Amino acid sequence: MSAELYLTDQHRAIQEMVRNFAEKEIRPIAAELDEHSTYPEELYRKMASLGIAGVTVPEELGGMGADVMTYAIIMEELSRGYASVADQFGLVELIGTLMTQHGTKAQQDRYLRPLLKAERRCAYALTEAEAGSDLAGLKTTAEKQPDGSWVLNGGKLWIHNAPVADFACVLTRTDKAAGHRGMSIFVVDRDMPGYSVGKKEKKMGQRASQVGALHFDNVRLPPDALLGPEGRGFHIMMSVLDKGRVGIGALALGILQAALDASIAYAKQRRQFGKPIAAFQAIQWMIADMAKDAHASRLMIHAAAAKLGAGEKASLECSMAKCFAADAAMTHTVNAVQVHGGSGYIKGIEVERLMRDAKITQIYEGTNQIQRMIMARQLLGEAAQG
Ligand SMILES: Cc1cc2nc3c(=O)[nH]c(=O)nc-3n(C[C@H](O)[C@H](O)[C@H](O)COP(=O)(O)OP(=O)(O)OC[C@H]3O[C@@H](n4cnc5c(N)ncnc54)[C@H](O)[C@@H]3O)c2cc1C
Numbered sequence: 001m002s003a004e005l006y007l008t009d010q011h012r013a014i015q016e017m018v019r020n021f022a023e024k025e026i027r028p029i030a031a032e033l034d035e036h037s038t039y040p041e042e043l044y045r046k047m048a049s050l051g052i053a054g055v056t057v058p059e060e061l062g063g064m065g066a067d068v069m070t071y072a073i074i075m076e077e078l079s080r081g082y083a084s085v086a087d088q089f090g091l092v093e094l095i096g097t098l099m100t101q102h103g104t105k106a107q108q109d110r111y112l113r114p115l116l117k118a119e120r121r122c123a124y125a126l127t128e129a130e131a132g133s134d135l136a137g138l139k140t141t142a143e144k145q146p147d148g149s150w151v152l153n154g155g156k157l158w159i160h161n162a163p164v165a166d167f168a169c170v171l172t173r174t175d176k177a178a179g180h181r182g183m184s185i186f187v188v189d190r191d192m193p194g195y196s197v198g199k200k201e202k203k204m205g206q207r208a209s210q211v212g213a214l215h216f217d218n219v220r221l222p223p224d225a226l227l228g229p230e231g232r233g234f235h236i237m238m239s240v241l242d243k244g245r246v247g248i249g250a251l252a253l254g255i256l257q258a259a260l261d262a263s264i265a266y267a268k269q270r271r272q273f274g275k276p277i278a279a280f281q282a283i284q285w286m287i288a289d290m291a292k293d294a295h296a297s298r299l300m301i302h303a304a305a306a307k308l309g310a311g312e313k314a315s316l317e318c319s320m321a322k323c324f325a326a327d328a329a330m331t332h333t334v335n336a337v338q339v340h341g342g343s344g345y346i347k348g349i350e351v352e353r354l355m356r357d358a359k360i361t362q363i364y365e366g367t368n369q370i371q372r373m374i375m376a377r378q379l380l381g382e383a384a385q386g
Contacts, residue, residue: 004302011073014052014066018077021050026081033082033208034353037200039164040208041118044088048118053089054096056243061100061108062116068243068309072250072301079254080261083357084208086254090247091160095122095169097240098185102228111167111187123165125156125214126237133370135171135234136179140216142172142186150174150226152186152194152219162212163200166190170216171233183233186225194219205356242308242315244365245322249301252322252329252361253294259329259336259354260290266340277339286339290332297325316378323371326361333358 007015025046033040047053055071057063064070071093079086092115099112114120131137140154152172159168167189175182188195198213228236264287267278277283304317333355337344344351362368377384 004298006302007069007073010066011069014070015073015077017050018052018074019080021047022077022081022085026078026085030082030084030208031348031350031353033084034205035207035347037202037207037210039210040085043085044118047085047089048116053092053116053118054100054112055093057093057096057100057112057116062113063096063100068246068305069302071243072246072305075247075250076254076257076298076301079251080258081254082208083251083255083361084206086247086251087160087206087209090244090251091122091124092116093247094124094240094244097243098169098227098236101239102185102236104224106224107187107227120166121161121164123159123161123168123214125159125162125168125170127157127159128155129157133367135183138171138173138183140170140172141176142174142184142221144174148223150186150221150223152188152216152221154216155198156214158201158211159214160209160211162197162214163210168214169227170214171237174230174233178231180234181231183237184230185227185233185236186221187227188216188219188221188225192219192221204359205353206360207356241366242304242318245318245371246301246305246308248361248365249297249304249318249322249325252325252358253297253301255354255358255361256290256294256297256325256329256332259333259351260287260294262350262354263287263290263336263339266343270341283339286332286335290335293324293328293332297321297328300324316375319366319371319374319378322361322365323368323375326358326368329358329361 052064052074054063055066059065075086075090078089099108115122128139142150142152144150167187170186170188172184172186173182174184194217196215200210200212267283268276270277300321304314304321307314307317336351337355340351343349
């Protein structure tokens with residue numbers, strides 16, 4: 001992969017540093033983390049000591065104080081090592097952004113600073129049994145009490161980090177009559193009475209990411225557990241999605257790049273009919289298409305990151321980049337298994353894991369169908385509503 005000419009020297013230095021770290025510290029342990037579905041606590045502490053957590057969080061709050069492009073670059077490189085590690089990094093960035101933009105000083109001291117040092121673990125809890133793509137179905141409620149405190153009841157599903165998180169940012173309904181304007185976000189500590197964690201899910205891929213349910217049974221929250229203004233939860237949550245999509249696009253690209261690297265190496269080394277399989281056009285074309293779509297994904301992700309970083313509205317570009325990179329990662333990891341023949345189907349061979357790791361990128365951070373809906377609305381305006 002050639003360095004893109006538009007990247008600054010600082011971007012390239014960080015890219016090289018994270019690539020080396022991923023190659024030395026992440027990729028060698030990825031198969032084992034996948035096999036045992038392990039949360040790599042020590043690795044996350046090492047990553048925090050590199051000073052890259054909270055890429056766009058200002059330095060005075062403990063972050064890196066860098067731009068969205070840097071975030072995209074780091075996500076791709078981490079994911080090239082192992083997507084679950086990038087997924088964790090992206091979650092920290094998302095909560096870091098929320099806390100930077102909407103947290104009080106007390107919340108930033110209590111949650112954000114320890115999060116960026118990997119001393120506390122977070123979760124971002126939106127999804128429920130009847131509220132997936134359509135959050136209008138949200139049933140978790142927080143009811144305001146006469147003394148200003150809140151009582152939280154409900155449950156969340158498939159929440160990344162739920163089994164290990166010390167605190168969760170939870171989207172709730174605070175006004176049943178007010179639709180999207182009736183939602184608010186609360187920061188809820190794991191040790192609060194009434195907070196409980198459901199079983200850890202067994203997943204197809206990205207198996208080092210711990211995913212599970214959260215239950216809230218009359219959890220009494222102090223007034224200062226509210227993150228941002230009451231009734232603005234949905235809008236706050238939406239405001240971080242564009243950056244989240246750049247991140248997941250870059251994560252998908254990291255998987256695709258790893259599949260391409262592995263396919264090139266295997267095609268040169270594996271011989272059949274007296275030649276390396278790289279000499280067969282069928283293999284060449286799969287590899288050429290992988291490289292073409294990795295390049296296109298990278299350009300789309302970087303263009304979206306640049307626009308977002310410049311403070312411009314970039315929802316269309318962010319949705320396009322996430323959707324394109326995720327679809328490309330899925331298509332080409334399947335082809336990478338094909339390039340590897342029977343060995344690609346065997347556990348322990350990298351492309352077998354990459355194919356499983358790619359699938360979720362088409363589902364989380366808004367499914368690719370939802371991304372296409374967003375694009376269509378931007379392109380067609382009200383006509384898209386029928
Ligand atoms: C591994 C994993 C990690 C996750 N992490 C988190 C997390 O940390 N926090 C969190 O809150 N959630 C998390 N989720 C949940 C994830 O965000 C949802 O699964 C996702 O938003 C889709 O919701 P759903 O599964 O209910 O699917 P549904 O919304 O029920 O969709 C089912 C299918 O219908 C399609 N569909 C739905 N509506 C439309 C429409 N209008 N037009 C066309 N097609 C449509 C979808 O694209 C999909 O193909 C995670 C899920 C998984 C599996």
